[in-house]
Amino acid sequence: MNMTTPQVDTVPARYWHHLDDGRIQCDVCPRFCKLNDGQRGLCFVRAREGDQMVLTTWGRSSGFCIDPIEKKPLNHFLPGTPILSFGTAGCNLTCKFCQNYEISKARQMDKLSSLATPEMIAQTAKAHGCSSVAFTYNDPVIFLEYAVDVAQACREIGLRTVAVTAGYIGDKAREEFFRHMDAANVDLKGFTDRFYHQLCSAHLDDVLETLRYLKQETGVWFELTNLVIPGENDGDAEFDEMTGWVQSELGPDVPMHFSAFHPDWKMMDTPRTPPATLMRARDIAIKNGIRYAYVGNVHDKAGSSTYCHGCGDILIGRDWYQLSDWNLDAHGACKTCGTHCGGVFQVNPGTWGPKRQPVKLISKT
Template sequence: MLLNSGNDTVPGRYWHHLDDGRIQCDVCPRFCKLKDGQRGLCFVRARQDDQMVLTTWGRSSGFCIDPIEKKPLNHFLPGTPILSFGTAGCNLTCKFCQNHEISKARQMDKLGSLATPEMIAQTAKDHGCSAVAFTYNDPVIFLEYAVDVAQACRELGLRTVAVTAGYIGDKAREEFFRHMDAANVDLKGFTEDFYHKLCSAHLSDVLETLKYLKQETGVWFELTNLVIPGENDGDGEFDAMTNWVRENLGPDVPMHFTAFHPDWKMMDHPRTPPETLIRARDIAIKNGIRYPYVGNVHDKSASSTYCHGCGDLLIGRDWYQLSDWNLDAHGCCANCGTGCGGVFQSTPGTWGPKRLPVKLI
């Protein structure tokens, strides 16, 4: 397949030559080894003219302004709007992917017209957004484009958010997360068998990314665990996962246990019962996780934030609508003064549950 030679193809970073004449991509732990003209599993990184290139720079699958809670991020600028976009392709093969029309796309006509970093940043600012989110597909695979957009956003005083599976190589993760202000990382399961069978990946690489985020960066991050009946919904797995999070990342990292719905190659699995999510949340609380939530179901109580000092309600949520706000200007409980982990403004945003598709200026 011939590669596009237009403005959407740019030199890639993090690769090296092999002795057998191939080149190896080092962006993610898949380490695809390519002959001339071949693409990696992600489909968007390819070998061209004896170098690695990114074939989707400046191309998007669409833009939409969402509530930041939809990423999900409950402790990062609550109530504010965020401009969301993605490209095409993915470096995982998750059989349960709920964005497979984008992440598994193999046709460039899934992508829209040119969207430069400056255009994206200016559009976000003009619409009063707090940040820009790289989402819908994993931004790790379009690292060069994501970094360029993040730099343009920073020049306009905007933040950037990565919604990612955290499957990234050690050198690439240093640059990638240096330009991110926040992230939501999918911790898809907590066994090697789950990652191998359903994602063609390795749990250990994701855990290394999480430890790196905690120990080496100032990125605010939250975790999402999509709970799939019969696959990763056992009490033992919830117990092991939440204990690991508390011991390695600390008790203040929010965890979102979200409901699966049948999709792509897993149409034979049932939806996640709300009771399973509550069970996971209860185990997380027992193991010292201060901010566990349920997602993709309507449960105001289990979606709200409580003070770990006195137990008072800090942030009430009804789906994506904030219903209560009891934090002071310093992000502390208005009742007892205990700090709440997160990045907060002195007052909450008022965007609410609106979803607004936009075109770039």
């Protein structure tokens, strides 16, 4: 960890280059924003100042909260443990259904709290008994330099780091970013380019490339979330194609979470997702060989619990974010039949439960 990191909001950014016409191109994500002096990228936090690219939100956060790790959602990474969650401001997508739009679409830096150095974040997480720190609420891709610095500070004191991301990131930035992550939840928002283009101003193939990279080139544990939106990405054919691709390209052990949409931001007239639709998606995933398929944002203990793909016994029972059954041995295998369960597990489950606890950072002494 570079202990001489400047105590300021703006730091030099990585992943950009000069263009022949005098502009600077940001390469941190596939949007490739091209900027004149004084301009900001679509994410709003990466900007051109003079002859360089800078990150304008280093050391600033929209708030800190301790959550159950299942809320990320991660069901197979240190179940039952508390995780310190935080984000900054801005986003490199324009999802019309964004459920954190007050943060992700923020255009005022006064939405951010006072200085939060990487060391302060790591020490606060440690002091509150957290096993890990999550970059969430808005996409950490856009504050890559800050996220990497925090991740390094966490690893120095034995904490894990988790990225909650849409996976919309450039090739070179992808390598550095995920090298510092222990786990990730990636939003696979839909499985048509129409969906990504019309609702998110992005492209599906770039996200699929990130998922292939995670599987083939890293040891990062990752899970997928599909927010199911009525009339947009809730057809059986799309569920079938998506889950078939996941099984074929990523393997049967990558957990998939099918989460309920609720009206928000620019999609207030779209109805909530019926629970039956989520169960249909889960059933299709299981039929296609996905071993761990879940429903989210609804109360469904059966659809939220983990089952052994060998004998069918329950491995981890969940009621919302409260763990009940635990049928894994010290090696993460089913106690009944010995079949290994994909994931990163401790000998005993955590006991954090459903609590959500806002916290203030511990000042560095």
